[in-house]
Amino acid sequence: MSLNKYFPYSSWRKYQKKIAEAVRDSIRGESILLLEAPTGVGKTSAVLAGALAALDELPDCLIFFTARTKNQAMAPFRELRLLRRRGINVLYSLFRSKREMCFLESARYMDYDEFLEFCKLERGKGCKYSASVAKLPPEELFEYCFIARSPVDFIEKCRGDELCPYEVARRLVALKAKVVIGAYPYVFDPKVQEAFFSMTGISLNQVVLVIDEAHNLSSSLSNMLSLKLSLRLIRLGRREALKYRFYDLVKDYDRLLAFYRAISKRIGDKRSILIEIDDLLTAVRSIQTFEREASALSLKKSRDEKMPKSKCYSRVVAKFLRALIEFRRGYVLSAKREEGEVTLEYRCINPASRLEKLFSNVKSAILMSATLQPKNFMVDILGIPDNRVRELRVGEIFPRENRLVIVASDVTSRYVERSEEMFKKMASYIDSAFRASPMKKAVLVVFPSYEIMKPLKRLVEEKPTVIEDEDTRIEDVIFQVRSVPKALVFAVAGGKIVEGIEIKSRGESLISTVVIAGIPYPEPDIFSNKLKELISMKYSNRSLGWEYAYAIPAAMKIKQAAGRAIRSERDKAVIVILDRRVLTDSIKKFLENLLSNYYIVNSPQKLSEKIFQFLASNPPKIDTIASSEI
Structure with missing residues (x-):
């Protein structure tokens, strides 16, 4: 009963109930669940349903849903609002950076540590914005939680009433909020975590940690902790x-x-x-x-x-x-x-030493993603205790017949083979893929780096509709793709577009073809080589070091790029990989699902024929189990 109670929709999608049950059981068993489920399953709603059901038996615990970006914060927020419409009021609290939540103009000029001292001094002198929160009765505080339309709106509503948003959020935790949506440093930066937990009265053994987009966790934390x-x-x-x-x-x-x-x-x-x-x-x-x-x-x-x-x-x-x-x-x-x-x-280069205490002491944790790294990688790089780990990797939600994977065997982005001739071949493949793809659709070309994008941008015949750079905004990309009869989008593996784009029209994906123009291995630098050396020495296994530093990150980026096309059961898509190295065991073993069935071509003409034949054939097969009403 309680799983259904906390599920905000009228019926479960394929795999959702299985996920909710695994989450509930993992929390009961104080395990750390590694959850891999494809895009479209509805992971957030299923995970929250399972976690909230488990908390019915654990009244002193709370769910801490980490959010690296404002968009990530919206996912659990949206599900909680849907639950409220069904009459289930789950008290939540929301924390961005404490400095970001402060609306004193002077805060923006300070280093974060300076701001914390400044805040402490202001509160000691009787900060009126903080003091005003203490005067509010609980029912008025609840209103800030329940009427907010978004995480940003929550903060703005507090500011509008001259209340410190951080203090409002902190009091909501004290009033037994069941869900906390918080920025990464509150749990992943040991110093910030210690101060935050002390101020809110939370202890790690009360926390059920939920981490979305967990495939990015190691790189995000490497950046944050550097x-x-x-x-x-x-x-x-x-x-x-x-x-x-x-x-x-x-x-x-x-x-x-x-x-x-x-x-x-x-x-x-x-x-x-x-x-x-x-x-x-x-x-x-x-x-x-x-x-x-x-x-x-x-x-x-x-x-x-x-x-x-x-x-x-x-x-x-x-x-x-x-x-x-x-x-x-x-x-x-x-x-x-x-x-x-x-x-x-x-x-x-390896955040494990900074995270061991966290993952050893939390009540439970759920790390979820559509493209999750292997268990051993997660354990070694994130410091997760091996004896606490439980895994659930569910299959694809949409039929494989709706996807065609093609590998070009005569091209590669391998450094020693890069030449004008090689780039011309790759450009011909991109042009062929574009011409063979249908109108009113987009072809997404994903490059390993800007260095490889540059010569290919010059050599392709078709002018790209969108070329990703550091200023690219997702909403602009979507607008441009929808504004042309057929779009060609150039993006970089692991960049904003591949990480966050979903271009749909009437529920269907507008991306018909994804071209992966070379294997996106990390650039060999001091840091990658040091990680390779560290893992190789730890296990006396040189190949394992190479896998951790290069093969696994590249495979995850390939899977992520491939997942941009099929977003519903009504979609058909072609995935083209322009690098013969993807067929070698060193990386192929990390792409078992994607490469379970594929075709090999050795000319742009054969690629065109395959794409046209596939996309012009029968409509996509619809798995009725996967498409139940939601």
Whole structure:
């Protein structure tokens, strides 16, 4: 009964009830569930139904649904609103970055650590926005939860009534909210997590952690837990120390500048070089002294600037130096040139050491994705205890007959084989795929990198409708595709378009063909090679190191790109892979479902024939089990 109670639709899609039951049972058994289910299943509603049903038996626990982006926050929010329409009011709370939730203008100029201190001081002095929340009775607080149309609307409604959104969210947790939708740092950054859990009164063993798009978790956390220190920041710090007469800090900065000059000579024309941590640490008197003086400088600066206009640069430098001491496992220190100047990067190549405590102590966790990495990878890279892991990988929701996979055996993006002739061949395949695809549809071409996109963009005959760059907005892509008779979209593997696009019209996908123009292996750099070395040494297995660093990330990007086309049971799609290496066991074994049935072609003409024959043939087969009303 309780599974149905928390399911917001009139009937279950294929696999949804199985997922909900697995989630409920995993929480009961305090397991960590690795859930792989294809796009279109409806993972969010099924997972929430199972988790809420389990919480009926665990009144002191709550669901923490992580959201890396605002779009991700909308998924559970939408399901909770649908439940409310059915008369099931699930109290939730929502947390973005604490600084982002604050509407004091001065907050935007501060470093996050500075903001936390500023917030603490303001509350100590009696921040009126925070104090106003304490006066509200519970039923008025509930209204902010239940009337909000979106996570952003929740924050704006609080601001509109001059209430601190963070305090409203915190009080909702204290009032036994069953679901918390929160940004990554609240659970994945150990320092932020500790402060947040202390302030809200939550303990890890009360938390059922739900992570959507979990295939991105390792790379997202590597980025989040890494730090950079540019030469520009060192200069700004020195100028700041000089201005406020912290002359011992100025001397530290002079030694750091000398260190950067020496590193600049070492880099020469290389892309990047490894740096010994101790070499950098000897450039300052001591980390503790630097931190103490940076804090004193920050305090003096904040007193002089009644309205902060810039962050305290010395605090940022101190944070970087402290990280060098605190975090050694899974980190690499390197130097490279960015915009002509040296930048140091302390890169988290394996976040396991930062996450072991989290995954060992949460009540349960659900990691879900349409393209989830193998279990061993998740355990090793994320620090998940092997003995807690349970897996559910459900099959495809739409019939395989609706998909045609074609591999071109005479082309490759392999570095040593890249040439004008090879790129011309690949461009001919792209042109053939475009010509053979139907009108009123789109052909999505996914490149391993911008470096490979550049020559192919020049060589294809058809002018692309959309070319992805760092400023590309998904809504603009959808508008442009819908505005032309037939669209050609150029995107990069792992980019915004492949990660987040869903182009539909009347419930059907507008993408008829996906061309994967080369295997999207990560660029061989210091960080990938260090991860390969780390895993190879741990298991005395060189091939396993290569799989973790290169093969698995590439295979996940291929699966993700292939999944952009078929979004409903009414869709048919062609997946074209322009790289013969996909047929080698080293990567093929990670693409078993996709390559369970495929055709090999060795000319653009044969590709055209196959595509035309498939897309012009019978309409897509509809699996009635998969298409039950929802």
